[in-house]
Amino acid sequence: MLEKTFQHIPGVGEKTEEDLWSQGCDSWQRYLENPGDFIVSPLHRKRLHAGVLESKCRLEEFDHEYFRRLLGTSLSWRAYNQFKDHACYLDIETTGLSPRDSHVTTVCLHSSRETKNYVLGENLNELKSDLQDYGYIVTFNGARFDLPFLRAKLAIPFPHIHLDLMQALHRLGYRGGLKYIEKQMGIRRETDGVGGLDAIHLWNAYRYGTTAEILGEKVRGKEALSLLIQYNREDTVNLVELAENTVKLLENTLKTK
DNA sequence: ACTCACTGAACTCGTTTGCA
DNA sequence: TGCAAACGAGTTCAGTGAGT
Secondary structure, eight states: OGGGOOTTSTTOOHHHHHHHHHTTOOSHHHHHHOGGGSOOOHHHHHHHHHHHHHHHHHHHTTOHHHHHHHHHHHHGGGGHHHHGGGEEEEEEEESSSOTTTOOEEEEEEEOSSOEEEEETTTTGGGHHHHHTTOSEEEESSTTTTHHHHHHHHHOOOOOSEEEEHHHHHHHTTOOSOHHHHHHHTTOOOTTTTOOHHHHHHHHHHHHSOOOEEETTEEEOHHHHHHHHHHHHHHHHHHHHHHHHHHHHHHHHHHHTO
16 A cells, blocks of 8 residues: 555645546556656656655665654555554553553553563563564554653653554544444454453552452452453554554545545 | 544645636 | 636644543
8 A cells, every 4th residue: 555655745645646546557666667657747747756766765674764754644554564564563551641640550562573561660661672673553542642651751752653543443434442443343352341440440459459340350469460461462462453454444445436 | 530633624825727 | 928717735723532
């Protein structure tokens, strides 16, 4: 999908890209082979040629910062398939909603290579350097929650291409939270019924020895942490199927245009 | 409960097109 | 070549909604 995208080239918008596609110009390669076959204004021709050549080079180098800058948030999904091997899926749990008076308690980072959990007071400080191994991040509502939280609390920069599935699914007409949309798409989870507020209770049960009542069961200590990690892990691992479905659906909306 | 990035509508401004 | 109309990209801003 990325290699048929022209909108990231400065001066080229949705209309010009649609116009190129309707003329049969459906990839960078096709444009470079026979640029004269396609009717575009002289200004667009100049920009397209330079833009397509540069895009090809940057993709060969997997220059995620280049594509992050030019694709922006609404088109980041188009780079998903090309950057899948460089992608990680991220979800965090915290003690509240605001970074001002809350902490990050656990984080899960999932990729094709490994699934790693980070826990406050244990290995949370490893997250920042581990993230440098990736060029693409997938989250659910991460643009407004996970990433700003990590920036504020752990000073983590995010030069990655970011696919926020909530925003992408919103454009497809899906409303509601992660668990609700998972159900709609037939994605199952072991920790069904556990929510974000429970994650706070589980952390307190682990850290301060209080008792948390989760799905009618009383848990505390290591058992509470173990359930919190499992919940965090499922939130993250399920993003893979959700991302695959979302990107396919977005591709279909373009085909039916 | 609190936060703020994103969306979409409305607008501006530069470019292209069509005609004489 | 010059002009006016049409088009499209970019910018601004208010409202929305889901995370723990």
